[in-house]
Amino acid sequence: MKLFKSADLIRKSKYISRDLSWLRFNYRVLDQAKDAGRPLFDRLRFLAITSSNLDEFFMIRVGSLYNYLDYGKERVDYSGLRELPFRRKLLDFAHRFVNDQSMTYLNELKPQFEKNGFNILRMDELTELELKKADGYFKNTIFPLLTPMVYDSYHGFPLMMNQMLILGVVTRTGTGDLETEKGQERLTFVQIPQNLTRFFELTRKEKVLFVPIEEIVRANLPKLFRNVEIESADLFRITRNGDFTLEESEDIDTDFIKELQQGLKTRKRGRVVRLEVEPNASALLMTVLKERWKIDNGNVFVINSLIDLKGLLQILKHPNFRGKTSRQPAPIAPLSLPEGADENLFEYLKHHDVLLHHPYNSIEPMVRLLEQAAEDPQVLGIKQTIYRLADDSRVTAALLKAAENGKHVSVLFEIKARFDEERNIREGARLEKAGCFVIYGVSKYKTHTKMLMVIRKEGEKVTRYVHIGSGNYNEQTSKLYTDVSLLTTNDVYGHDVSEFFNVITGHSQPDDYEYLITAPKDMRQQLVHLIREEARNAKKGLPSGIVIKINSLEDKEVIDELYKASKAGVPIRLIVRGICCLRPGRPSLSENIEVRSVVGDLLEHSRLFYFHQAGQPRLYAGSADVMVRSFDRRIEALFLIVNPQLKREAIGILMLNLLDNQNSYVMREDGAYIRRQPQPDEVIVNVHKDFYRRDEERLANATPDSMLALLTAAKAVEEAAALAAAEAPVEACSPEEEASADEPEAETVEYVVAAEAEEKEEADRTNA
Known part of the structure; x- marks a missing residue:
């Protein structure tokens, strides 16, 4: 049987690995953060986006991989690699990305902070007056929210929340009345409250200073551990498996929403797939965490810069820096919709189709159609699919108004939209309470379509006004995402969309569609x-x-x-x-x-x-x-x-x-x-x-x-x-160009069939 090194397998496959391809996409986003031609605040935004992207990647894609690994299921990647060798290759590439991410922050962006009117400082870089303010913030705001959780034979291992910043504090027992074994090392966890901002803000002359909240907590740990020697306090953050599949019951009496809500709770206790930690962390802390969560060095990411770079978005939102990121121009009128025509969309759409290209064209015509429909006495009904909504959504407000005005409103609210499940359940309940007919998705499938139909009586006939597109009914993301959508009263679209709604809200299987x-x-x-x-x-x-x-x-x-x-x-x-x-x-x-x-x-x-x-x-x-x-x-x-x-x-x-x-x-x-x-x-x-x-x-x-x-x-x-x-590629190193650091030159991997040698080695490493 022919044998190949894993890098050779990846090269020989006629397909690119989905997950390695995704990491390359995040490298392209990182390349925008590296672009010296961009304003600093744009570059910070792109760096924060790479962090957010990577969080979701570990929760969903790496989480999905562990669903196979933990339950002994077989999985062959598009690259031809089985689960264990692919895990190694994927995590190796992720480690290189995280290192590049940190170097971008430390070497390219941080040196520019001062000349742009701000800085991120440690406690030992503050003046005496600034230290007093930070200590006052700790005393009045942070301290009441902290709950130290010791881990020993009398205290179980605490539940640690997904993506929360946590200090692992190693202390040596003191002389207090409650101490039973003098001089013993003990491990305590202090979770940093998620409902506080990432940085404490100060001003120094005309500059804004941002002090990481964990630095304030670390400096004030003696107030939590009185008369105890603190040996180390290391910051870490975990990412849990967020990829859960809901097994939908065939029992029509089963409450699907309750099943989903129960399933969402599993995210809080999902398997740990990544541990981010500061350099030189305590050996005791690392041993406990790795043993507890059954992870090895592949899952451990030593962060040399700031853990959780999403926190940089707080800087962009500061009043001093609003408007410092590049702003998009005002939307222009669509080529097919003259200025002012959206004042009476019913009249205009009777005779014209409109193509909207967002965000260059505003989403406003669609929103106005919905708002006009809610108030128009000739409108009989509205049907819509919803996947993701904006906060304070005008779409929801219009549907509520339509129901209040006695119109038939049918809404398919996809409550399986990842990370928006709870919001969609909540919004769907509001619409139901107002009298709308709401269904929460279709069994076994996720409804991802974006469709709206307004049914209006015009003389002796009924006209169907249709909106269909690629993007969500979300006024906020429509300003940031490029999408296309169509507004039309063409009868063929109307018929096809009517048939489609019958499929997803009822029990119908049309033979064919003409335009869909x-x-x-x-x-x-x-x-x-x-x-x-x-x-x-x-x-x-x-x-x-x-x-x-x-x-x-x-x-x-x-x-x-x-x-x-x-x-x-x-x-x-x-x-x-x-x-x-x-x-x-x-x-x-x-x-x-x-x-x-x-x-x-x-x-x-x-x-x-x-x-x-x-x-x-x-x-x-x-x-x-x-x-x-x-x-x-x-x-x-x-x-x-x-x-x-x-x-x-x-x-x-x-x-x-x-x-x-x-x-x-x-x-x-x-x-x-x-x-x-x-x-x-x-x-x-x-x-x-x-x-x-x-x-x-x-x-x-x-x-x-x-x-x-x-x-x-x-x-x-x-x-x-x-x-x-x-030219050199934007990523530091392609998985096809460089063998894994853990892959000796002579090591071979069986093509597609089981890679026994690597799997045994990987299992031995994990259990070591």
Whole structure:
């Protein structure tokens, strides 16, 4: 049987590991934090985002891996590695990322704090007056909230909350009346209250000083441990497995909401998958924590900078620094919606379709449609799917008002939306109390579609006003996420969306839709069919091409069809923000495929699918990514853009993304990314700025012929090859370029089949 080193396995696989690809995405975000051309406050924001992203990655993706490891389930990664060798490779790459993250903070950002009007200081760097203020804050605010929890034979190991900062304090027993064994080391845990801000704020002349709250607690520990010798006090933070799957009961009498609420409690006690700790932590502390949580050095991340960089967001919110981050321009009017037309959307939409491109176009027309519908006496009913809402949501307010005004309101509230479950349960209950018909999702599936339908009586007929898109009904995130959505009264959309609501709120299985492609019905099959059509056209010598803009590309069946289309000669351009499991540019496999990722001021969230079809393109938009979960475990919808004007607008969106040379990263065959740099004679294109300009010329050039010319130009492929040869990738080291530090040169790993030698070694290391 042939044997390979794990790095060789990863190289040989025709797929990129989903999880390693995600870590590379976070490297692209970190690259924005490293960008010296950005204002410091922008760079701090990107650094905080990398920290937030990594927290969720460990909770969900690493948590999911441990669901296999802890229960002895088999799992083969796209790279070909089994669970244990893959765990090692993944954690090695995560360690390198965390080190780069810390170095970015310490070497590139922190030296700039003083000249930007602030600093983060330790207690020993404060003046006497500043120390008094910090000590007063401890006495009056922090001290009453602290509960030291000793761990010994009489006190059980305390429950430690997920992602809470904790001090592990090692003391030596003193001479008090309660001491039974003099001179013994004891371990006590002090959890830092989560309901206090990360930093205590002071002013020194014209500068703002931020003192980490844990430093204030550490300096005042003698007030918690009186007449006791404190040997060490080390800060740490844990991340627990947050990936739980709710087994939905077939019993119709079972209360699903109660089951979900019970399941959410497991997150508080989930398995520890990561331990972040300060350097040189107490040996006693580390031994206890590793034994208690059954983790080894792979799960332990020694943080040389600030633990939990999300706390930096507090600095950006300080009154002195509001507005210091880059601000987006005011939204512009949609090309298909003249100024003032949204004053009476019912009248305008009777005769016109509207394509909204957020945040360049405001979400306001959709919100206004809902608010006008709530008050309009001719409106009979409203139906809507909701996945994530804003705080103080105007969407909720409009639905409540509609119910109050006697309209029939049906809402599907997806309470399985990760980390928004409790909020959605709460908001759904408010709507139910007001008289809305609320359902909390569909059994076995997560409803991810974004659909709204207003039913209005107009004379002798009923008109359906439809809104459908790629983004959430969330006024806050719509200012930060790029999305597309459609407003229409077209009867075909109205019929399809009505049928779709009957599927998710009732018990209906329509044979087909005219303008929708839906999951789990047949989205994968439909996309495969469209890709195969392009391959057939290429073989016949007809013009062909595919452009797909999505968040994630992971489904093997679709990837394999894209490989076949590439071999057939179809030029394929993929704009994938995050995970991409496809390998572009591999000889005899994907030579005609280019992958790029756009990462910048805005979060790319829109999904668009372009199939050239010999010059009569089909163009879809909607909520779905190309992922197994999207096709098999979610309710999703893509809508066909049929209006010629709107189709041209959508083509223009894709073309500008392909031309961007300010926020784009080109993917190499090995999965690493190179930042796209404009050539000396090249026009600067920045999608996150240029879409804020109404550009009639750009729209005029957004034709199928122009798209084909862009796709067939050899420049893109040659440029990617030149970049790959000349430039270093944004990540410090690709898993395919460097063997694991724990992987000796002679060590081999069995291909896909069980890697017994490594598994035994890994098990021995864990138990050591």
